[in-house]
Amino acid sequence: MARMAATERREALARAALVVIAREGVHAATTRAIVAEAGMPLASFHYAVASRDELLRDVVELVVGNQDAAAFGTLELDAPDIRTAIRGVFGSNLDILRADPARQQAMFELTQYALRTPALDDFPIAQYGVYRDLAVRLLEAGAARYRVTWDVPIPDLATLAVALSEGATLTWLATRDDDTTERLLDLAADAIAAHAIPHQETP
Known part of the structure; x- marks a missing residue:
């Protein structure tokens, strides 16, 4: 080669x-x-x-990087409001999942493997830290674009968004039920958007 x-x-x-x-x-x-x-x-x-476990970290970064690009691409669309923008982010993640379910299943398996492997005990924390940091950046970008303020600390709201997204992902993998998962993501977007306080326009 x-x-x-x-x-x-x-x-x-x-x-x-x-x-x-x-x-x-x-x-x-x-x-x-x-x-x-x-x-x-x-x-x-x-x-x-240096080692197989070191390479597994690269695998996580590879997948997360793809999710990062897709999510930020969604915020560039002309959504009419913050709730629609948030729903678009959740929807883009579902599109990635449906296009390649085995990839996300591999991520869940990697997480479980790391939880049972002392040499990788920091791996899940780092993995979900990346997810949370991505969600923080999305929430900050959404607040600036749609002129809102979040009524709870952004890191906490980001953690909620990750939990909702991961739960929806596992639900879809277990059931392959598109309609139920779409409704679940509607509720997830409602839950996040409920914490957005619009800026008061000055005369």
Whole structure:
């Protein structure tokens, strides 16, 4: 294969690991399986990454980065109000889920694996910290765009948004019921938007 920089090789390995995990589960994501999926020799793994667990962190960052781009893209649309904008963010996450359910299932499995692995005990905290920070940025951007103030601390509201989104995701994975999940996201958007206080316009 063509010579690759270490950073490019590492990204390719992370993508390959995600494919293996989504297809067969975390237990199947051995270094040999990952390099085989990436079409690389085994030595390439140790050249680019210190350990398998280190690569699993890259997998999470890869997936979260995709969610980040999709969510911020939704806020760029001309939604008429903050509630519609919030519903659009939830909807974009559901679209990503429906397009590739195995990827999100892999994320849930990675979280459970980390909770049982002492070397990765900081992994779930970091993972959900990324989700919360993304939600904070979305709420701040929404407040500026739609001229509202949140009546509770933004970090707390962001944590609620993440919990609602993750719950809806697990509900859809378990049931594959689009209608029920869409209604659940309507209620989630209502719950978040209820904390938005419109700015008073000066004469």
